[in-house]
Amino acid sequence: MATNADDTTTTSERRAWLTAPEWRSVLYFTLHGLGFLGSTLLMTWGLFFLFFLAIGGFSFDGFIHQLNNFTARxxxxxxxxxxxxxxxxxxxxxxxxxxxxxxxxxxxxxxRLQERARDHG
Structure with a gap:
């Protein structure tokens, strides 16, 4: 049976990965990645919108008619x-x-990461 006395790691060693600068970097990178994916998704949807707008003759009426045709089918x-x-x-x-x-x-x-890569590379 393992007890707390058997655990040789200290509290500071267990929490070493919880430092504030590292968390900030992880959150910054995660938010940047989610922003990149979200903006890419919106651009892709915009391309689909542009496609329907183009086959509708670049008019709002033609766009709505194409969407109606697509939806009905x-x-x-x-x-x-x-x-x-x-x-x-x-x-x-x-x-x-x-x-x-x-x-x-x-x-x-x-x-920030691109500047670091240029400095070290």
């Missing part, structure tokens, strides 16, 4: 066809996301 489709559409949509979304991330690759790391 999607609602009346059988489950196999909607599943196929969802697969096509997922693949198109991944391709567009990869393209957007490729164009934004310099923004993946925060500026």
């Amino acid at each position: 999607y609602v009346t489709a059988d489950p196999a066809r909607t599943g196929a559409f969802l697969n096509i949509f997922a693949i198109a979304h991944m391709i567009l996301s990869a393209v957007v991330i490729t164009f934004r690759r310099d923004r993946i790391l925060p500026d």
Whole structure:
């Protein structure tokens, strides 16, 4: 049976990973990463919007008519066809996301980390 006396690590050793500067760095990097992913997602959705706007003749009326046409066909489709559409949509979304991330690759790391990498590299 293990007791607290058997534990040889001290409290300061166990809490060494909880230092404030490290937590700040982790939170900063996490927030930057989530911001990058969120903005990439919004840009990808914007590309889908631009696609529907383009096939609608770059007019609001044409855009709404295209969305209405798309919605009517999607609602009346059988489950196999909607599943196929969802697969096509997922693949198109991944391709567009990869393209957007490729164009934004310099923004993946925060500026602070990029400066450090330049200084040490």
